[in-house]
Amino acid sequence: MASRPATRAARAAIAHLAKPAVQRRTFVAAAGAVRAGSVNAAKPAVSARIQQVRGVKTIDFAGTKEVVYERADWPREKLLEYFKDDTLALIGYGSQGHGQGLNLRDNGLNVIIGVRKNGASWNEAIQDGWVPGKNLFEVDEAISRGTIVMNLLSDAAQSETWPAIKPQLTKGKTLYFSHGFSPVFKDLTKVDIPEDIDVILVAPKGSGRTVRTLFREGRGINSSVAVFQDVTGKALEKAVALGVAVGSGYLYQTTFEKEVYSDLYGERGCLMGGIHGMFLAQYEVLRERGHSPSEAFNETVEEATQSLYPLISQNGMDYMYAACSTTARRGAIDWSKKFKDTLKPVFNELYDRVADGSETQRSLEYNSRPDYRELYEKEMEEIRNLEIWRAGKAVRSLRPENASS
Numbered sequence: 352m353a354s355r356p357a358t359r360a361a362r363a364a365i366a367h368l369a370k371p372a373v374q375r376r377t378f379v380a381a382a383g384a385v386r387a388g389s390v391n392a393a394k395p396a397v398s399a400r401i402q403q404v405r406g407v408k409t410i411d412f413a414g415t416k417e418v419v420y421e422r423a424d425w426p427r428e429k430l431l432e433y434f435k436d437d438t439l440a441l442i443g444y445g446s447q448g449h450g451q452g453l454n455l456r457d458n459g460l461n462v463i464i465g466v467r468k469n470g471a472s473w474n475e476a477i478q479d480g481w482v483p484g485k486n487l488f489e490v491d492e493a494i495s496r497g498t499i500v501m502n503l504l505s506d507a508a509q510s511e512t513w514p515a516i517k518p519q520l521t522k523g524k525t526l527y528f529s530h531g532f533s534p535v536f537k538d539l540t541k542v543d544i545p546e547d548i549d550v551i552l553v554a555p556k557g558s559g560r561t562v563r564t565l566f567r568e569g570r571g572i573n574s575s576v577a578v579f580q581d582v583t584g585k586a587l588e589k590a591v592a593l594g595v596a597v598g599s600g601y602l603y604q605t606t607f608e609k610e611v612y613s614d615l616y617g618e619r620g621c622l623m624g625g626i627h628g629m630f631l632a633q634y635e636v637l638r639e640r641g642h643s644p645s646e647a648f649n650e651t652v653e654e655a656t657q658s659l660y661p662l663i664s665q666n667g668m669d670y671m672y673a674a675c676s677t678t679a680r681r682g683a684i685d686w687s688k689k690f691k692d693t694l695k696p697v698f699n700e701l702y703d704r705v706a707d708g709s710e711t712q713r714s715l716e717y718n719s720r721p722d723y724r725e726l727y728e729k730e731m732e733e734i735r736n737l738e739i740w741r742a743g744k745a746v747r748s749l750r751p752e753n754a755s756s
């Protein structure tokens with residue numbers, strides 16, 4: 352999820368929103384719908400339909416059986432025993448490096464951090480209690496000490512630093528990613544993996560900050576898990592164990608390619624880009640048709656994020672519909688078809704651009720520029736200054752829980 356802190360943050364924000372306030376379209380109480388037996392909440396939980404073999408479950412996702420791993424099979428003592436001879440060299444201390452690194456450390460594993468000396472990450476790592484020369488090193492030094500190299504540099508930096516990193520990945524080491532980007536698009540990234548090492552992936556389905564907060568709350572995040580290269584025959588087992596060690600609850604099995612395609616596609620679509628574009632289009636039309644900023648914002652974003660999206664998150668789309676007025680339902684059912692038909696070609700174009708590497712190319716070019724942070728900040732400033740988001744700030748201040756008196 353590049354833009355990545357924000358990408359996963361956006362998903363996490365939707366998943367962890369505060370309880371919805373009851374608003375105009377939600378006055379047909381969801382509870383009533385549950386009582387009527389018309390929503391998913393009334394159906395047996397998915398756990399009732401699973402087959403379990405120790406920490407592995409085959410779950411029926413709407414008719415398709417998929418394998419999911421769970422942390423129950425990897426209690427802390429077993430993790431400590433499994434990784435007792437390993438040094439986990441975690442390279443990069445952005446959102447994921449921070450979350451995964453601290454969780455590994457709290458789990459008692461032997462983890463060291465590798466980042467550029469005196470960069471922003473170096474200073475942040477020191478603030479988090481990593482000690483230079485003890486468990487905080489420059490990238491090369493950390494890799495030379497590690498048996499498992501967890502590459503959590505930015506995706507652009509993974510490509511940039513590969514010529515220096517590759518020779519240090521000697522036989523017996525394991526290479527770990529949290530995104531399939533670098534190896535899958537190797538023609539563009541030049542990340543050509545040596546053939547004699549295990550290569551695995553654990554990609555948390557949320558921001559690194561969420562990886563950390565959920566761990567601290569004793570909960571856990573769900574992640575994708577995949578194997579790119581299995582030399583030892585233990586790659587999957589190692590990936591699952593590491594996934595649990597960094598704070599995952601359940602791990603969905605996938606491939607590097609599927610992970611990177613779906614991730615790049617999703618963040619450009621419904622998770623971030625698509626939803627932002629839709630918010631802007633709807634808001635602009637309301638403003639052009641004479642509605643006030645507060646009304647336009649409330650009808651576009653506030654009611655969505657505060658009331659309706661959390662209902663979808665809790666129990667699905669039909670649950671949200673059931674909680675809305677008959678008037679709202681009729682219009683939403685009718686218009687959803689038109690939006691789907693109109694947008695599907697755009698989504699197909701997007702998927703094509705992901706699959707042919709165009710999106711990777713663009714990301715590499717943009718994020719490899721020395722001034723990428725400044726350029727990004729300039730774009731964020733433009734977004735922040737859009738009327739919709741300035742109006743949103745005022746609307747949020749009027750949420751009853753934020754009222755000053």
Ligand SMILES: NC(=O)c1ccc[n+]([C@@H]2O[C@H](COP(=O)([O-])OP(=O)(O)OC[C@H]3O[C@@H](n4cnc5c(N)ncnc54)[C@H](OP(=O)(O)O)[C@@H]3O)[C@@H](O)[C@H]2O)c1
Nearest residue numbers: 355356359443444445446447470472504505508529530558
């Ligand atoms: N963020 C998420 O929510 C998320 C979720 C799932 C997966 N992922 C994946 O996890 C990986 C890490 O992503 P992230 O968002 O945590 O990190 P990020 O913010 O994209 O990258 C930050 C790290 O890269 C380092 N870096 C950047 N350019 C460098 C260079 N030229 N040489 C050396 N170091 C450089 C930074 O160090 P300095 O401070 O020194 O610049 C910093 O430690 C990526 O593969 C990403 O796709 C991210």
